[in-house]
Amino acid sequence: MISPDLAERADLHADLFASEWWRTAVIYQIYPRSFADSSGDGIGDLRGVTDHLDDLAELGVDAIWLSPFQRSPQKDAGYDVSDYCDVDPLFGTLADFDAMLEAAHARGIRVISDLVPNHSSDQHPWFQEALVTAPGSRERARYLFRDGRGATGELPPNNWESVFGGPAWTRVVETDGRPGQWYLHLFDATQPDFDWSNDEVREEFRRILRFWLDRGVDGFRVDVAHGLVKQDGLPDYVAPTDAGSMGGGESGVPYWGRDGVHEIYRDWHHLLAEYAGARALCAEAWLPTPEQTARWVRPDEMQQAFNFAYLETAWDAAALRDVIDESLAAYGAVGAPSTWVLSNHDVVRHASRLALTAENPQGHGIGPDSPGKPIPALGLRRARAATTLMLALPGSAYLYQGEELGLPEVIDLPAAARQDPTWLRTHGERYGRDGCRVPIPWNAAAPGYGFSPTGASWLPQPGEWAGLARDAQESVPTSTLLLYRTLLAERRRNDLGAGTLEWLGGFGTDAVAFRNGNVTVVANIGSAAIALPDGTVIAASGPLSRRGLPADTTVWIAQD
Structure with missing residues (x-):
């Protein structure tokens, strides 16, 4: 049963389903095995997603993106697919998927499915x-x-x-x-790469796309979208030692960002256009600059591409202003929205990453022996400020499950509990990504914090997470959960996703300050307080002081 207020919200946003919804949408990433477990086996499932759709509607998201739930031996948490057109029994059945999809649509929430076209499982x-x-x-x-x-x-x-x-x-x-x-196999030995010069491969993925589009999905997040095509001759190449695991800082890599991928996505673009309802493709493409990434979202290709240049930008005012400018210019030049993101299942959660004091390439992770481990209070303060800044920017935004609770990276996972292939293949040299994938807490007093009715959890949950559980934050006005609800409500009310950014001066070099429509946004990245402009405060990432905007705090002010 949908509550009257949620039904009204679905009605108010019915036009979303007939428009280019992806231009301004806030999309919430669900990592199914760590979201909610309805069966008690310690692994999240599709019924668990359905059970919590009201929570996501109340949060105010426009769409959900589901990481892989297709049939898989789970050697890489589902990114090793053995059957692209079935649900893995760990997560339920196709009927469970259909029920979840119908329930999401009834609440005005679109559903994006992960698609893994670079490689299959070796059990395929x-x-x-x-x-x-x-x-x-x-x-x-x-x-x-x-x-x-x-x-x-x-x-x-x-x-x-x-x-x-x-x-x-x-x-x-x-x-x-x-x-x-x-x-x-660019990834694990159990994940052999397809040869995308083969017409049979191309036709098979057309069939897979149609299978899920026919079921009603609203789009696909395309895994390793920059990696399908390899340079002719497969020449030798040695990646820099400080490179992220998915590239991103390098040009001329013989297996990343080759021109041939664009022909594939033009073909998919035309296939999706056969379906009503503005279906969308989003590229996971780790490339050196926003200008290069924007090639994936030209008018006849994909609709979105993750802005990893923004995600990887340090907590520095000048660097943030530069990457925002570059992003708006690059994506705007091809008629696409900027797509902002701060966390996902492959990177250290930004509530920890923004307080690291040592280099940490993407995919390496952090653990008990990592240098420059984060200061929790500083990390959370910066994460709240960074999110408040990001959600004021024009374009679309992605959230990763649990960030609305302020969850940090889990650093002290026992070695025996770690399951990321990175940890296993490097013999513990790199901690990998398990720390951002720990099942999230729903109920402080329940077994497994409400993740599972039995308390089982495929990765151990920290004892201190009781205070971060959703129900523990519901009635706390200053909680991270209520901050996110406020930001999403005000973002929608002020139409910030469809707005235009105008930079503002007069706040000093340590500020990121701009106007979007009727809302003035000021982020204090420095150490000294900044005087607030006139107007009504409608959202703030932290308490304001008599001297104005404290360090590591962002505020939204409506002009009177």
Whole structure:
């Protein structure tokens, strides 16, 4: 049963379903295995998502993005897909998905599905067929099988390294028992890369897109959208030692950002256009600059691309002003919205990341022995200020589950509990991403903080999370949860997503200050208080002082 206020909200935003909703939407990422467990097995599921849709409607989001829930051996938390057109039993059934989708739409919430086209699981029927057929076969041509180098093919075809550490090639044993060809896996050895020059691969993904579009999904977040096409000849390449695991700071990489990917997304663009309701594609594309990323959202390609340049920007006023300017100019030049993001399932949560005092490349994670571990109070204060700044910017924004509770990165996970392939393949040299994937707390007094009725949890939850549980924040006016609700309500009320940014001077070099419509936004990135402009405060990331806007605080002021 939908409450009357939620039904009214769905009616008010019915026009969202007939317009280019993705230009201004606030989209909430759900990592299903860590969101809510309805069965008690310690792993979140689709019924758990359905059970909490009212909470998300009350938060004020426009859409949800579900990380992979398709059938998978779960070697990389579902990013190793063995059947793209079925739900993994861990998460439920197709009927559970359909019920969740219908319930979300009834609340005016769109649903975006993750799609993993760069690679499959090694348990995918296609790869299993490839293993039992000869080199040069049709079955092997769907993947990137190559002969090895050296006198007997004993060396990998090139020197590429896996994103998760170690070599990006694994040698197979042929059916006659002899060592055979090698296959490429930019990620884990259980995730062989498809060969996107193969027409059969392209047609298969058209079928997969149609399967989920026919069920009613509103779009797809495309995993590794910059990695499908590899440079001809697969030349040797050594990534810089300080590079993030998904690239992002490098140009000319033979397996990231190749021109051929754009032909694929133009094809998908036309396929989605066959469906009513403005379906959308969002690219996970780690590229050096907003200008390069904007190529993924030209008018005949995708609708959105994650703004990782913004996510990776330090808590520095000049750097923030620069990346905002660059983003608005680059995306605006191709007629696309900027898409802002601060956290997701692959990066250290920004409630911790913004208070780190040592370099931490994307994907490396933090743990008990990491240098420059964050100061929790400083991290939360900066995270609240950063979110308050981000949600005032024109365009679309993504939130990651639990950030509305102020959740920090979990640093002290036991070694035996860690499951990220990065941790396993680097033999503990990199902690990986488990720390941002710990199941979130709903009820302070319940087993597992309400994540699971039995208290089971696939990753251990910290004892101090009781105070961060959703129900513990509901009635606290200064809580992070109520801050997020206020920000989303005022963002919608003032139409900030569709607004225009006008920079303001007079607040000093340590401020990020601008006007969007009738709202003045000032973020104090420095250490000294900043005088507040005239007007009515409608949102603030923290308490204001008599001297004005304190350090690491952002305020929204409506002009009288």
